[in-house]
Amino acid sequence: MNEKTIFYTPATGYPDLEAKIAYGLARVGIEAFESEKVLIKPLSGYYAVKIDGNRDKLNKAFNFLCKRILRSGYIFSSTPGIKGKAIKALVVKEKEYTLEQYVSLKSLLENKKSEAICRHESKELVGAILGLAAETSYHRSRNKIDIQGTGRPTNPKRLCKSCALLATLGTWYASFIFNIAKKEVMVIPTPKNEIRGEDIEKIFSIQHMLRKEYIKSDIPSNLIPLIFLSEIPSATSILWNFDLFVALYFSPGNRGYHIENISLIPIENYLGFLEDPYNVATVDEMKVRGAFKALQELNKIIGCVSR
Ligand SMILES: [Zn+2]
Incomplete structure (x- = not known):
């Protein structure tokens, strides 16, 4: 059977985070099937990741990759912007993660203060995500709307764990990290x-x-x-x-x-x-x-x- 899956990145307003999540999803697709079956399509401010293959196998590949690569703190502590307590929160636990929340597109509304920036409903949220979305250090919000009207960031910025794991997979799959001085x-x-x-x-x-x-x-x-x-x-x-x-x-x-x-x-x-x-x-x-x-x-x- 020729099943197709389309995943959408969450349209957080952070261009680096969106690309990293898209690469993470593509990485999962390539792991589960092969690279010819994967396509990233840029939409306005977010991406669709199209994969010729079924979701069940993709979910399995996601968990396999997480357990193989992200079960220790090594990759996280090698990522610029991630340090200390944040590493502990990011490390993969003995549980199953799912990609179901990427199948539908979240409405592009303003974030509420209490929400994760990806708007995914998850019990497991992580903070201190400077390494995954560099602009969280600045004032910025969805569609550049200042939600609080105070000119201050909608802090603390949090992200659901699946997005954090995908963004980390994506970072180490398709970005370049090096030192200058x-x-x-x-x-x-x-x-x-x-x-x-x-x-x-x-x-x-x-x-x-x-x-x-x-x-x-x-x-x-x-x-x-x-x-x-x-x-x-x-x-x-x-x-x-x-x-x-x-x-x-x-x-x-x-x-x-x-x-x-x-x-x-x-x-x-x-x-x-x-x-x-x-x-x-x-x-x-x-x-x-x-x-x-x-x-x-x-x-x-x-x-x-x-x-
Ligand atoms: Zn999320």
């Missing part, structure tokens, strides 16, 4: 067009190129996209269908995290520029020489070219 950088490719399972697998396969990367100089944050993409020149062809969400995490004195910078960046101009291997070599050379002023100028020029 004392900061941790998370780069999440966010889909602008339909993305096939095979494309996500390709991103997964190039992650390792940056995983251990440690850029010592404290480069200006606006140079991160150029530097990042020049580090993975062979992989840039995969990224034409994506924007980049870049979040800079800093943990002063190794205590709590705060976010230094967040940006959502269209990257066509960079990809076009880096198609030429001479340009990649030039950026490399400037990087090695620490010629950041010149790189800033170059960065401006690339940004201005219309394509």
Whole structure:
């Protein structure tokens, strides 16, 4: 029988969290079936994840992945923005989790103060989710409406455990995490067009190129996209269908995290520029020489070219 499943991300208003949950759902689909059976479709501010296969097998694959990967605190403590007590709350317990809440789309209404940001009804909510949704450190709410009218965030932000687990699976499947000086950088490719399972697998396969990367100089944050993409020149062809969400995490004195910078960046101009291997070599050379002023100028020029 040819069953189809469509999951929807919860439309939280946080672009990084939405993409991570979509990647988590896609990861489950690829685990249960194969990458050709999985498709991510961007809708306005959220995603549909279409999988050729039945829900029963998907639920089983979700639990299997959670138990295999997320039963210890290791992955969580390696995720920028997650620390201390939050890790304990996130670790997978001996119980079954379900994907049923992703089958229907939540209405795009304002969040009530007591609700989880995903609006899923769950007894198990987790807080301290800076590592899953960087903008929870700022004032922001669904559809950018200030619900309380006070200009203050609707804190404390909480998320249901299934969303947190999916977002963590997604983070470690299709995002890039590396260090620049004392900061941790998370780069999440966010889909602008339909993305096939095979494309996500390709991103997964190039992650390792940056995983251990440690850029010592404290480069200006606006140079991160150029530097990042020049580090993975062979992989840039995969990224034409994506924007980049870049979040800079800093943990002063190794205590709590705060976010230094967040940006959502269209990257066509960079990809076009880096198609030429001479340009990649030039950026490399400037990087090695620490010629950041010149790189800033170059960065401006690339940004201005219309394509
Ligand atoms: Zn949820």
